[in-house]
Amino acid sequence: MRPKISFQDVSRRFDLGGGGGFLALDRFSLDVADGEFITVVGPSGCGKSTAMNIAAGLLRPSSGRVLVEDAEVDGPGPERGVIFQQYALFPWLTVRENVEFGLRVAGMAARKRREVADHFIALVGLSDFADSLPKTLSGGMKQRCAIARAYAVNPKILLMDEPFGALDALTRVNLQDQLLRTWSQERRTVLFITHDVDEAVYLGSRVIVMAARPGRLHKVVPVDLPYPRTEEMRLSAGFTALRNEVWRSVYHPAEH
Numbered sequence: 001m002r003p004k005i006s007f008q009d010v011s012r013r014f015d016l017g018g019g020g021g022f023l024a025l026d027r028f029s030l031d032v033a034d035g036e037f038i039t040v041v042g043p044s045g046c047g048k049s050t051a052m053n054i055a056a057g058l059l060r061p062s063s064g065r066v067l068v069e070d071a072e073v074d075g076p077g078p079e080r081g082v083i084f085q086q087y088a089l090f091p092w093l094t095v096r097e098n099v100e101f102g103l104r105v106a107g108m109a110a111r112k113r114r115e116v117a118d119h120f121i122a123l124v125g126l127s128d129f130a131d132s133l134p135k136t137l138s139g140g141m142k143q144r145c146a147i148a149r150a151y152a153v154n155p156k157i158l159l160m161d162e163p164f165g166a167l168d169a170l171t172r173v174n175l176q177d178q179l180l181r182t183w184s185q186e187r188r189t190v191l192f193i194t195h196d197v198d199e200a201v202y203l204g205s206r207v208i209v210m211a212a213r214p215g216r217l218h219k220v221v222p223v224d225l226p227y228p229r230t231e232e233m234r235l236s237a238g239f240t241a242l243r244n245e246v247w248r249s250v251y252h253p254a255e256h
């Protein structure tokens with residue numbers, strides 16, 4: 001089957017001035033299957049965001065290319081929803097209006113818009129807050145609103161760059177479960193960057209471990225735990241073994 005997303009020898013060099021260049025990403029290649037949940041971990045500066053931004057069409061590769069369903073990415077597109085660590089909600093719009101925003105831009109009729117928005121607001125558990133402004137929400141709720149907004153425009157691909165990075169541990173675990181539930185109901189292809197090794201193993205069907213200087217793919221660790229993932233799984237010997245493998249690859253790449 002053809003991959004949903006295909007990174008093909010993608011490199012990115014940043015010009016540092018004075019003729020010097022910095023290789024942020026070196027010949028990164030990866031095929032992501034339709035409906036797959038891929039997590040990406042690696043030390044700071046290993047090119048995770050660079051790879052994600054190239055797939056989002058926000059940054060151009062210096063060489064190589066990214067294909068989405070066989071078409072080369074040359075800019076942002078509605079089939080790719082992007083969620084960053086910063087929630088980026090419009091503060092003057094309510095939760096529902098934020099979720100409706102992309103639908104309004106796409107020209108959807110008001111009644112349909114509301115129906116779609118309310119579906120996704122319910123999916124992330126924010127129905128009681130649909131008429132609230134972002135400033136009255138906790139960080140986790142804002143991020144759930146951002147997820148509902150990204151889902152509402154029905155992107156086939158979700159690109160998530162440390163979406164839970166700013167949240168406390170408990171909220172984070174809750175949002176991980178919520179994201180997996182949403183993913184199992186509204187199957188999308190997900191590329192999810194995190195610094196948290198546990199999060200990477202818990203969410204992903206494969207963990208992509210990257211290494212720095214230059215930023216590159218170091219190792220792919222398949223996660224042979226079935227979905228739905230559960231709390232018992234988190235505490236299982238199988239999970240711990242995978243977590244240790246990923247940990248060693250991130251922190252001791254020379255030996256692993």
Ligand SMILES: Nc1ncnc2c1ncn2[C@@H]1O[C@H](COP(=O)(O)OP(=O)(O)OP(=O)(O)O)[C@@H](O)[C@H]1O
Nearest residue numbers: 014015022024043044045046047048049050051215
């Ligand atoms: N616009 C830029 N100009 C120059 N260098 C850049 C630019 N963007 C990124 N870099 C460099 O490229 C490297 C990779 O950056 P990138 O943000 O992709 O890493 P990352 O793995 O996402 O890091 P982190 O985990 O800290 O977010 C870093 O060394 C960074 O300093």
